[in-house]
Amino acid sequence: MDNSKRPLILISNDDGYHYNGIRSLIKVAQRHGDVFVAAPAIHQSGKSSAITLDAPVRAHLVEQREGFTAYEIMGTPADCVKLAISQLMPDRRPDLVLAGINHGYNMGISSLYSGTMACAYEGIMHGVPAVAFSYGVFTRDADTSLCEPLVEQVLERVLDKGLPRDICLNVNIPPLTDGPVHGLKVTVSDLGRWVNEWEKREHPMGGDYYWMTGEYEMLDENDDTTDMYWLRRHYATVTPCHIDQTDHATLGAIGDLLL
Amino acid sequence: MDNSKRPLILISNDDGYHYNGIRSLIKVAQRHGDVFVAAPAIHQSGKSSAITLDAPVRAHLVEQREGFTAYEIMGTPADCVKLAISQLMPDRRPDLVLAGINHGYNMGISSLYSGTMACAYEGIMHGVPAVAFSYGVFTRDADTSLCEPLVEQVLERVLDKGLPRDICLNVNIPPLTDGPVHGLKVTVSDLGRWVNEWEKREHPMGGDYYWMTGEYEMLDENDDTTDMYWLRRHYATVTPCHIDQTDHATLGAIGDLLL
Numbered sequence: 069m070d071n072s073k074r075p076l077i078l079i080s081n082d083d084g085y086h087y088n089g090i091r092s093l094i095k096v097a098q099r100h101g102d103v104f105v106a107a108p109a110i111h112q113s114g115k116s117s118a119i120t121l122d123a124p125v126r127a128h129l130v131e132q133r134e135g136f137t138a139y140e141i142m143g144t145p146a147d148c149v150k151l152a153i154s155q156l157m158p159d160r161r162p163d164l165v166l167a168g169i170n171h172g173y174n175m176g177i178s179s180l181y182s183g184t185m186a187c188a189y190e191g192i193m194h195g196v197p198a199v200a201f202s203y204g205v206f207t208r209d210a211d212t213s214l215c216e217p218l219v220e221q222v223l224e225r226v227l228d229k230g231l232p233r234d235i236c237l238n239v240n241i242p243p244l245t246d247g248p249v250h251g252l253k254v255t256v257s258d259l260g261r262w263v264n265e266w267e268k269r270e271h272p273m274g275g276d277y278y279w280m281t282g283e284y285e286m287l288d289e290n291d292d293t294t295d296m297y298w299l300r301r302h303y304a305t306v307t308p309c310h311i312d313q314t315d316h317a318t319l320g321a322i323g324d325l326l327l
Numbered sequence: 328m329d330n331s332k333r334p335l336i337l338i339s340n341d342d343g344y345h346y347n348g349i350r351s352l353i354k355v356a357q358r359h360g361d362v363f364v365a366a367p368a369i370h371q372s373g374k375s376s377a378i379t380l381d382a383p384v385r386a387h388l389v390e391q392r393e394g395f396t397a398y399e400i401m402g403t404p405a406d407c408v409k410l411a412i413s414q415l416m417p418d419r420r421p422d423l424v425l426a427g428i429n430h431g432y433n434m435g436i437s438s439l440y441s442g443t444m445a446c447a448y449e450g451i452m453h454g455v456p457a458v459a460f461s462y463g464v465f466t467r468d469a470d471t472s473l474c475e476p477l478v479e480q481v482l483e484r485v486l487d488k489g490l491p492r493d494i495c496l497n498v499n500i501p502p503l504t505d506g507p508v509h510g511l512k513v514t515v516s517d518l519g520r521w522v523n524e525w526e527k528r529e530h531p532m533g534g535d536y537y538w539m540t541g542e543y544e545m546l547d548e549n550d551d552t553t554d555m556y557w558l559r560r561h562y563a564t565v566t567p568c569h570i571d572q573t574d575h576a577t578l579g580a581i582g583d584l585l586l
Contacts, residue, residue: 117375
């Protein structure tokens with residue numbers, strides 16, 4: 069971190085610039101650094117690490133003042149962070165990428181589909197530490213101001229101590245309308261699965277169409293190492309995540325199988 | 328695997344049903360089992376594990392005969408596999424998911440953006456073993472028939488011996504126009520990075536737009552454990568991959584940092 073000036077914090081999300089979650093994140097971040105926002109112009113939930121290859125990407129400057137710049141990007145969450153770091157922030161690299169606060173959890177295996185997590189992954193791929201925040205209320209009007217003290221607590225620690233190289237944090241916060249969390253737990257992602265993933269309907273002119281829906285089944289409801297276990301018990305959770313998809317443990321077994 | 332009948336093999340990709348790569352994969356798979364194809368109706372490169380949440384998904388039956396069914400899906404690669412397993416294949420679960428053959432590598436850190444790999448991840452999330460194949464020629468007219476012997480070799484082994492639970496294989500094949508590979512290597516994904524990711528152009532009516540482009544820089548060109556090292560030396564590579572994004576090694580360090 070460059071100690072000669074305030075940290076430069078890049079903020080993105082997958083919901084877009086006009087959601088409460090990103091506004092809460094901006095509010096907290098501005099107390100600790102200069103803020104540069106690159107948010108999708110169109111809601112991008114479920115976009116995972118998708119990038120835009122079949123169309124050009126445009127960026128619209130929507131706000132600029134001392135210590136604060138905001139762009140809306142016609143692209144995916146991954147596009148937003150890539151474009152900001154490589155093109156829109158020419159003078160200085162960010163010291164930190166923050167993503168969210170997402171309206172809705174990114175927990176368990178679902179984080180694979182998360183545009184919010186994609187922002188954090190882009191941060192670490194560009195050598196910038198990153199933290200993604202998600203709140204367990206998915207509605208448009210979720211009161212994410214309730215998350216701000218917790219977000220600030222994590223942000224202060226990360227700005228002070230940094231993060232291990234190539235690691236980002238996936239922070240999930242349970243609904244806080246009934247009171248603050250009991251605490252913060254470092255957890256692994258539950259490796260459960262989605263069931264009943266589709267709702268089939270009939271087109272008025274015939275033929276079927278399908279809406280994605282579904283219910284999440286935990287791998288083991290009693291495993292107290294997982295994010296879902298503790299979120300259900302009103303704790304916030306922090307999962308360190310990486311982008312290395314190689315399964316190192318089975319390299320030998322696959323060699324035996326194939327060679 | 329159900330030994331009472333021919334294996335049922337689900338095939339998808341991200342390029343679409345009319346590409347040479349998926350046709351080669353279908354051709355090989357049909358020698359070993361019944362085949363069910365669920366391919367995107369529109370080219371979906373770079374879509375990662377994106378799912379369609381903001382629109383319904385439709386499926387169009389395009390071919391059906393004894394032992395062979397093919398659908399085109401208005402959705403992402405992940406949608407294709409999800410919809411096939413949960414809705415379009417009501418009578419029987421697939422024994423294996425095959426993805427590709429992708430026109431273009433899915434190697435190194437780039438596999439994070441791959442719709443082909445997303446198909447394989449959906450397979451293992453649904454408890455079905457999965458293999459993704461990618462060929463180092465990205466053009467529309469790539470002669471993927473050259474890959475067929477290698478694809479068959481891997482397919483036979485996987486059908487015979489199965490795969491470790493929750494693991495899929497990412498198989499990359501170098502350009503074969505100058506001759507067959509020297510061999511097959513089990514590798515890790517190179518953890519390099521993309522640089523010069525954007526080409527900036529000026530809109531005819533003013534303002535900038537950006538095309539995603541870029542060059543890949545390996546983490547260490549001399550690391551002989553990586554996919555890229557061996558692909559450059561004309562070997563095919565197989566990387567076992569998982570969907571667990573938790574960085575187990577830093578759980579303790581993150582606890583020390585935050586708690």
